[in-house]
Amino acid sequence: MDETIDLGALRDSIRDVLNAECPRELIVKHAQHNDGMDRELWSKAVELGWTMLTIPEDHGGLGLGIEALAVLHEELGRAAAPLPFLSSLLAAKAISDSADAAICEAWLPRLAAGAVASLSLPMPLGSTKLSVNCVGDSLVLTGAVLNLLDGADAEILVLLAKDEHGELVRVVLDVTADGIQPARTTLWDRGRSLANLGLDGLHIPAERAWPATGAQETALANHAAIALAADSVGGQAAVLDMTIDYLKTRQQFGRPIGSFQALKHRVADHRTRFEGDIWLLRSAVSAVAGDMDHRATEASAAKALATANYVGLGRDAIQLHGGIGFTAEYPIHVFVKRALLNEQLLGNQAAHLTRAVSRIVEGAA
Template sequence: MAELLDEEELTAAVRSALAADDALPSGGNMGWEKLAAIGVPGLTVPGRLGGLEQSAVQLAAVYLEMGRARSSAAILPTMIAIDILLATNTGRGDDLLREIAKGNVRFASPADPRVRSLSAACEGSDLLLDGTASNMTFTTGATHALLVADFEGADAWFSVALPLAVRAAEQPLWDQSRSMGAFRFDRTRIAADQHLLLAERRETLDDLIVSHFDLGIAGDSVGGARQIFELTLEYVQLRHQFGRAIGSFQAIKHRLADHYTMIEAADALYGHACVARAEGASDALEAASAAKLFCCETYRKVATDAIQLHGGIGFTWEHEAHRFLKRALLNEQLGEPPDARLARLGHEALGNGTTPAPESEMAREGLSS
């Protein structure tokens, strides 16, 4: 195991790299290149393959900064891909891991891995894909995709290099700092050296993917909530009314105190979940799910109030407050819907088993603007 990086130094380096990211999908490539220059894509790749060989705790600091900057770089799905390639432990993905560490490969991944709509079949050594992979995240600039498909009567996970002929049908979003879309395959042939069968049973990777995705969104939410809170705190000290800074009014002080308490609690829950995952704790999946639920709720509440606390300027298009709120709203709906997640966690805590998850909000209504 390589020596672990200092978290404060890593945080400072990532924050500096993301400082100029314009938080739009078109700017995601810029953010990616700067993160690649400091080795972030290879953060958890083994040293023998050109990576930095760090733990989930170091990666947690990156997700916080991604949220602060509202970055559109495809770090989360690429890190999930690294986890899967290492978990399969066959050596077949070593070349792909080397390219990820160099920053040459970016992944798109499904927002909810429980949803499947693809079928796959082998023809010789090639793979034939048919169907539509919908609700794929970080599609802008993706070179590869993580896909789940019906394969020989069972669900299977694949890593696929996206052919030039396959372009994402972009889904318009209210949050312009992210990109989502669908990849359509019509018995599309994927050459043998352009795909990897990662697992023949989807269940073997579902928990790994879901927990990592939840943690990534939770960290993004904590980082975003803290950033918009700090901007709001600065504003209420500068804005004066009735001869006083509005931050001195009791109603505003109490609301900001509530925000600070929520953010600190969310940060603690997120940190606990990251440590649980790094140590392989038995409750790591539940910890990640709970963190995602509470951190996203915190982000939404803080971002919603931030618009009001900024007064009239907070409601304008030119101010950035609405961008944080839009990202918070999207974060909350990515993956398992909040109501279904809360019901499931409640039943599990009471020992009543799990409840069937309702249809995803994204699948039912979409996340369009």
């Protein structure tokens, strides 16, 4: 547990801001007219220091840990906020974990100050179609990078490549300075986007690269899994609140439909799964914060179950809302689309369940 900040106060402050600056009317409007991030809302988040939370103090951040990050992502999920925190904070972690003082000094202050970043997705671990070769004092990048989360909105890219010896390398690119532009792919979750980038002999300075160890990539995968689990827990909380409020107010046969036993049972089942997701998330956060041996198991289990339960709740919530649940003007569809994307991002349910049980299987072998 972070001793430098009251996590309850952090949660309340983030929630208060998002309630005021990111109401459900805004996310519905955004989904109808935009792709990717809300830049005005991002500027507000930067002003409040949210981009600084987990960046080391030596580089302009607050140096907080995974506990604070989980709180942030949970509240962002509760609001379905169209903000690129997952991609930017993953990129910041990759740079911070490089243990290269010059790289950290060059890039982390920019991220703390609000530069948007994207990262080659770390699942499956070690997969890349990008090659990097040394030519004199430069590195030459050739190949394709697919499915960069928020890549079309990013100013900084942290990519995974393989060198001539087959070793994994992380490289950092400046989108404007390097003259590149990832091509946007629109998603059903209009608050996020993916991007593809093709590189054909791009030269960059050699000091922009560092070896990507297996431990670093695993830590990124854990970080990503917890962020998505937290986003899904927050989203479930919002969907449950909306659904219960609707069941209390919608009248049929002279009484609220929430008084009907069949509907009560459906909501109770979702609530039970939601409470389990909360406790599994908290356990995963503690395991990662404590650097415990089972941290990958806990993180992937939390991601797999929270995202799956979010999808199940979202789909049923549309039905429980009756005809209004199917309309584009009502916000429930924004959360359902976020749930569906969370389930697939950074490794689907099957990939994370396999990762979660691998340690158990290896121990039994």
